[in-house]
Amino acid sequence: MRYLPLTPGDREAMLARIGVPDIDALFDSVPAAVRLQGDLDLPGHKSELEVERELGALAAKNTSAGQVPFFVGAGAYKHHVPASVDHLIQRSEFLTSYTPYQPEIAQGTLQYLFEFQTQVALLTGMEVANASMYDGSTACAEAVLMAHRLTRRKRAVLSGSLHPHYRAVVETLSHYSDADVVAMPAGPEDADLAAAIDEETSCVVVQLPDVFGGVRDLSALAEAAHAKGALLIVAVTEIVSLGAIRPPGDMGADIVVAEGQSLGNGLNFGGPYVGLFATRQAFVRQMPGRICGETVDVEGRRGFVLTLSTREQHIRRERATSNICTNSGLCALAFTIHLSLLGEVGLRRLASLNHAAACALADDLTELDGVELVTPAFFNEFTIRVPGSGAEIIDQLAKKGVLGGVPMSRLMPDEGGAGDLIIVAATEVTSDTDRAAYRACLQEVLGA
Amino acid sequence: MSGEARDKRAPEPMARIERTFSGNAGLQIEEPLLFEVGRTEISGVDLPEPSNDKPRFGGLERQGEIGLPGLTEPEAMRHYVRLSQKNYAIDMGTYPLGSCTMKHNPRLNEKMARLPGFADIHPLQPQSSVQGALELMAMLADWLCEMTGMASVALSPKAGAHGELCGMTAIRAAHEAKGVKRSVVLVPESAHGTNPATAALLGYDVKAFPAREDGTVSVDAVREAMSDDVAGIMLTNPNTCGLFERDIVEIAEAVHEKGAYFYCDGANFNAIVGKVRPGDLGIDCMHINLHKTFSTPHGGGGPGSGPVVFSKALAPFAPVPFVERQGDACRLVETGEAAGDATPFGRLTAFHGQMGMFVRALAYMLSHGADGMRQASEDAVLNANYLRAGLSDLMSQPFGDQPCMHEVLFDDSFLKDTDITTHDLAKALIDEGYHPMTVYFPLVAHGAMLIEPTESESRAALDGFIAVMRDLAQSAQGGDVARFRDAPRYAPRRRLDETRAAREPVLRWRDGNVRQDDAAE
Secondary structure, X not given: OOOOOOOHHHHHHHHHHHOOOOHHHHHOOOOHHHEOOOOOOOOOOOOHHHHHHHHHHHHHOOOOHHHOOEOOOOOOOOOOOOHHHHHHHOOHHHHOOOOOOOHHHEHHHHHHHHHHHHHHHHXXXXXXXXXXXXXXXXXXXXXXXXXXXXXXXXXXXEOOOOOHHHHHHHHHHHHHOOOEEEEOOOOOOOOOHHHHOOOOEEEEEXXXXXOOOEOOOOHHHHHHHHHOOOEXXXXXXXXXXXXXXXXXHHHOOOEEEEEOOOOOOOOHHHOOOOEEEEEOHHHHHHOOOOOEEEXXXXXXXXXXXEOOHHHOHHHHHHHOOOOOOOOOHHHHHHHHHHHHHHHXXXXXXXXXXHHHHHHHHHHHHXXXXXXXXXXXOEOOEEEEEOOOOHHHHHHHHHHOOOEOOEEHHHHXXXXXXXXXXXXXXXXXXXXXXXXXXXXXXXXXXXXX | OOOOOOOOOOOOHHHOOOOOOOOOEOOEOOOOOHXXXXXXOOOOOOOOOOOOOOOOOOOOEOOOOOOOOEOOHHHHHHHHHHHHOOEOOOOOOOOOEOOOOOOOOOHHHHHHHOOHHHHOOOOOOOHHHOHHHHHHHHHHHHHHHHHHOOOXXXXXXXXXXXXXXXXXXXXXXXXXXXXXOOOEEEEEOOOOOHHHHHHHHOOOEEXXXXXXXXXXXXXXXXXHHOOOOEEEEEEEOOOOOOOOOOOHHHXXXXXXHOOOEEXXXXXXXXHOOOOEOHHHHOOOEEEOOOOOOOOOOOOOOOOOOOOEEEXXXXXXXXXXXXXXXXXXEEEEEOOHHHHOOOOOOOEOOOOOOOHHHHXXXXXXXXXXXXXXXXXXXXXXXXXXXXXXHHHOOOOEOOOOOOOOOOOEEEEOHHHOOOOOOHHHHHHHHHHOOOOOOEEOOOOOOOOOEEEOOOOOOOHHHHHHHXXXXXHHHHHHHOOOHHHHHOOOOOOOOOOEOHHHHXXXXXXXXXXXXXXXXXXXX
């Protein structure tokens, strides 16, 4: 077995050194009645070549984004990641190290986390950020719990244009932790959120750009929330958007959570991704997750450590701010490397290219009879209303080799009004040929 | 897994080592922060000039400079390669962190996860276009169910603690379905901190109870703690002292008798794969750390993956999404309405879980097979006991010298009267070229040192580690305090001031922060 260094001779000599007759003697504490007799009912070991063939056959059954004109977004986005990013994150010292609990031999991890935290704070327009969360949706649920702690209230108001998966994660956690959720009816024309905020409200959660792709100013909502003593939580699922539009911190957000997948990380069928979490300096002791901070060593040299760990479960146990004990380290590294390659000018240009591609696509598609643009202001994705079932149209487009977006009915099966809506995304990888193919295929499908 | 107690006796600044002019030391090269080397007008990505005469941001254009520095590719390579060289890693040497399972991460797994058919597919593509991915998830679920003897699995939890949340939520949902509200969860004192934190998150009162003298939980203690108000018990098996809970079958019976459920923390499942199945022990749910038992890389602290297996009793409450086989095809069930007779408790995350980790874990499973996985567990246990045999005469064990599972626990009584702490010993190991073991966990052992070698270590590597540990123990007992108190001397940094970091938190770079050259003055 290529991964196991012990030889049969080693095992024999080691058992003798331990002073037991055989390996089963070391499993004596396992009740005999339940010990497995013989091997599990699974195949035996395989060579690299055999495993590659078996998994390669499964991979080949999938249509990958790079193979076809591709317009799927709604929380995860196809971007081009520079080759050096994947090379760097596969360095053994990054890939095969643990959480930096021994900071003297983990300065590499700690320093990039400090860089990551700074980048996230700058992007979101907030004062501080943590060292990352599992993903955007879990970060969003943790933000709601944090708002409950800060306000000593237990009711969150959720926008109707918050990604339905994010909404479901918040609702699930709230239900089982005895907190309330007031969820607005789902739809692109969000109800009057400000009117739903009262003295019991801990926070109001909105997405920017929202799940329909729409972009709007949240300043008035922030003021309305603050007037009632509630916090504004803004969720961003497309972090590249902050290279072009005003950051939530500028509009009065108290907590910004985001999905960072777009920078450095592939689509990966939904994970692993990287959650971003940023807030005000004053709230830092209620922030969940790992935090990296600057300090000095005994010789006065600058160094970094995990800090404020008195919030965390390994110290506080049942009084911890969260049960989280992991971040998304390697994905955060990919994010940080990609963003440092882009830099200010690169990010801004990337954001402009995304927006230009989406504008051109929106123009192309709305030229077709019966196709309407639902979101007048957007970043790199928008929602169209189609004459017919969005889900059926997406299936027919897929048969023609175009992955044309996400039918809103898949995310909002309960919403009657969602049946004819499709969320469409375009990024810097969308070519003129891709757009032409989409337009032509959609025309055929609608004409049929 | 590790916690660190504060050591107030700072190392001697007198022991300062001469520094070179640059602060570098051979291959150890100082590296400033990105914000000190990058420039906002530089980019390492060539992009075409955008052409868009009518932006549609609705007046929300971002104004002013963001302040993000850029690096060209050669600068980025140097910056991050230099940073990487300040980290210890499994690929460099023995990394015996107890409870963390720092086993070898096969590179085949990385290659498989990067196949475009897995890495470049979107979670919301039409299901017809991702049948291979759904089949992989179904296959992983089948393997996990067979290995654990459980009825179903939720793949979506993103890490071990997220898996705990999944399992405990299912328990709460199961009680709610019966119309009962129970308020207490039993957690032994030796548990991971995530256990009580998870139970508390779900509104439960945590009732801690001690282990008996041999380090395991007795069925009598559980019976005594049980009541009609207990929703469930959270027990790690093998436990955090590296011992198999020998009363576990009776404990499960005692829990079930009172209508409660048994949550097993599966952090240490790697000791028993192919030897005993949790389902045969009476467990109702258990999370599995794919990043421990099934070798997906720890990545400097994530991403992890924590699927949860369920007994028949809890299976109906498992969250969405999950994959169902329908003849030759696979269907992803994404909502409760589409779940048929099942009553999912809800959703834990956007999308479907850590697909990248599913591919890696399945590559590990296929590579090892049933025989290889049993052998891996046996070798992990053999290696831990070999370390125990090599060290037990010089070090002290809190529960006596008895066979352990995949990790061996020592306490600090062998350091009594030496003026050297567990913390000091850990730092001295760094100077010897090793990553320290887990220290000060579990809390039930004073000055705990939890050593987990894993099956990836050769006999020669174990002999080397034993020799170093013996030398350190003898040196400590011989009174060579400086060797410990001044350690580490040869790492990229010496001991860092954690009190200062927490008291005056500096959590991001700002122009004007202390720079390297200022700090050293």
